[in-house]
Amino acid sequence: MKLFPIRGGIHPDYRKETTCEKAIVAMPMPSALHIPLQQHIGAPAEALVKAGDTVKKGQLIARSQGAISAPQHAPTSGTVVAVTDETAPHPSGLPQATIVIEPDGKDEWAELPAPIADPFAADAQTIANRVAESGIVGMGGAAFPSAVKLNLGSRHKLDTLLLNGAECEPYLSCDDRVMREHADEVIDGARIMAHALGTPNIVIGIEQNKPQAIEAMTKAAATFSNVTVVGVPVQYPMGSERHLVQAITGRETPARKLTADIGVVVHNVATARAVQQAVRFGRPLLGRVVTVGGGAMREPMNVDTLVGTRVSDLINFCGGFASQPARMVNGGPMMGQPLPSLEVPVVKGMSGILALTAAETNEHPVQACIRCGTCVTICPCGLVPVEMAAFIRKDHLDVAAKLGVMDCVSCGSCSWICPSHIPLVHYFNYAKGMLNAQDREKRKNDRVKTASEAHTLRLEKAAEAKRAADAARKAALNKSTPATSEEASA
Amino acid sequence: MSIVTSKSGPFTHAASSVQKTMTLVLLALAPATLFNLYLFGWPAILLFIVTVGACVAVEAGALSLGGRPVKSTLLDGSAVLTGWLLVMSLPPWAPWWVGVLAAVFAVGLAKHAFGGIGQNVFNPAMVGRTVLLISFPVVMTAWVAPHPLFSADAPSLMDAFSITFGGNMPDAMSAASALGHVKTELSRGIPVSESMAQVPNLFDMAVGYRAGSMGETSALLILAGGLFLMARKVISWHIPFTLMATVFLMGTLFNAVNPERFASGLFHLMSGATFLGAFFIATDYVTSPVSKLGQIVFAVGCGIMVWIIRTFAGYPEGMAFAVLFMNALTPIIDQYTRPRLFGRTRKGEPLPLKGDN
Incomplete structure (x- = not known):
């Protein structure tokens, strides 16, 4: 094919x-x-x-x-x-x-x-x-x-x-x-x-x-x-x-x-x-089936696990830790989430539990960007991570949005390859969260605005109707006494 | 057990680091440098030590002045690289103060005044070289013919001290670089086609047996270093290939039109700092565009400028000016050469669905 x-x-x-x-x-x-x-x-x-x-x-x-x-x-x-x-x-x-x-x-x-x-x-x-x-x-x-x-x-x-x-x-x-x-x-x-x-x-x-x-x-x-x-x-x-x-x-x-x-x-x-x-x-x-892996696991393996099993039980079943893990990850190491605690249950979307050693995570202090451009070359979405991160750091989220931060799939490739160890995806996730929140807020405000405008309109309409009714009533009164009306208009 | 949830993924990382990148570049420069140090002997070695040392010293000073970590930043190797490239662009027998002054302008002005590593707009080494070239044109164009170490007429270490630190440059030893020669002759009314007869043949120019700065000579070893960097994926073909192709094409094209006035493409390619510039100067990460398309635009610009300056301007060599000129355009090139986003048109609109209009 x-x-x-x-x-x-x-x-x-x-x-x-x-x-x-x-x-x-x-x-x-x-x-x-x-x-x-x-x-x-x-x-x-x-x-x-x-x-x-x-x-x-x-x-x-x-x-x-x-x-x-x-x-x-x-x-x-x-x-x-x-x-x-x-x-x-x-x-x-x-x-x-x-x-x-x-x-x-x-x-x-x-x-x-x-x-x-x-x-x-x-x-x-x-x-x-x-x-x-x-x-x-x-x-x-x-x-x-x-x-x-x-x-x-x-x-x-x-x-x-x-x-x-x-x-x-x-x-x-x-x-x-x-x-x-x-x-x-x-x-x-x-x-x-x-x-x-x-x-x-x-x-x-x-x-x-x-x-x-x-x-x-x-x-x-x-x-x-x-x-x-x-x-x-x-x-x-x-x-x-x-x-x-x-x-x-x-x-x-x-x-x-x-x-x-x-x-x-x-x-x-x-x-x-x-x-x-x-x-x-x-x-x-x-x-x-959950992959229990990582260098800090004593016996990494794929385990057929019931939903609701505590992660700690799962880890014990796999022989516990061989060494102190540097990071606990829910999912894969690229797009997985940090695991907040071992006392959480296995859920339907949990493909892996990883106990990673420091050698595996290979974390280093962040250094200045040297603009090597590798993040641009490898981005599967065609984004310019180096530029977006620079704007997000200054909280220019609107510019980041224009550059396409919302199109980022958070695959982590840019963070993975960055020689300066800049947590690019972390910046993008932050920006996406903030922009989503702003969007929700804006829609909420728009709804409030629409509702209040409708309310004003309704009040105006009611007032208008009342005026019309008053006028009609007056007109009816005038009709019954035409002479007065003519005098008034004269 | 304490669990860290301080950052989002990925929780694995490539074995890449700034230091590793810089070390690879230095490694790639080493063969050409060693050969040239051999070619130009003790004065060149002394100047090399002085210039690299001065760059590291200025970097350390600027870092401590700015309250930044000194040791860890020095270890990234960028100051050494700047000094190294800088000395490659100086006349090998230049006096010590040329190296020191160039280091101050390169690292102090071009790099740290703009915010340090990654923040500079202009290539530091080229700023250093250019400032010196404009301020001290005589010293900066005092080229010598090669005097290989241990050869009969090579200066001894004592002679070298006197040349580098005593300012006793032996007059008889100076020689014109090929580009300089052609330019001077042209200004005297001697056509390029004739003056070319007196420049070293292309083979000598390729291996480096000629007068010039350390980086100008020995195109082949520079090429080897460049190919090594490409193999290690530190640089890609986009800038070096495009730049050299542009210089070659411009030269060939105009040479075909008027060989009396314009040097050939091959001459342009093999002379001056074409190779060093293409592989090591124009490819500087910080001051070149980040996207591949941008890098091609940048390299075409550099190539055209190199040819124009060499052919029409007052200076025989134009690589430094060309790179600096294009450095200034890098931010704007970056803006117009962003890749197309997945699922969107070049303009940023979502791709149309079939059947949509």
């Missing part, structure tokens, strides 16, 4: 070898599960259980609220100990509503929705509904509710479902292992999603540094003529949705548009597997 070049990019040390050759290991049941009500982009779910309730595995414990939201299910059978606020796996470390379940050890299933006998005969809505009620979110890290993305077929003319198996982040190998060990399920899930979307073609993009995954997937896809497995160049950030679409289809997604606008919907490989489980077996999303 002909591929298309993408701009820039970097080649970091991938360091996947410590985990990618080991089979996925299932973690034994932890002593408690902490299920946050918001593990996805959108509105948090609403708890349906309270302390003391008994729940079964797969039972709905929190329902979705609003158009963009996802429900939560009990990952095992047991008792609800509390519905309380606990630290969420977010860099802020702020507490979030969380359902705490104490497993009873029986792992007893609740009654699950019936499997959809022939998904390829079912209509798109049926499949999207099943995906929605199964709490499936994008498992590549963004955690966007998948059902919303499965409905895109109704509003856009789509031709391709692109399954993202690039896994371009260093260290992470959970998608690699899923593709190697569950290729048939992934392909089946992809075909179900393509059916729901109405896309004739399925392309699975996998970086060429995963030859076994490419082989396994190619084999699993062999019988389906509309499924193509493509090895894409090893070039970070190949796994960025827009860049992968460009590499495979040659189409460039216009700014502020979705890939769906150019006919392509992208889903992660692990998401496809979750969809397959939900449609074929009625099983909601209860867990995921």
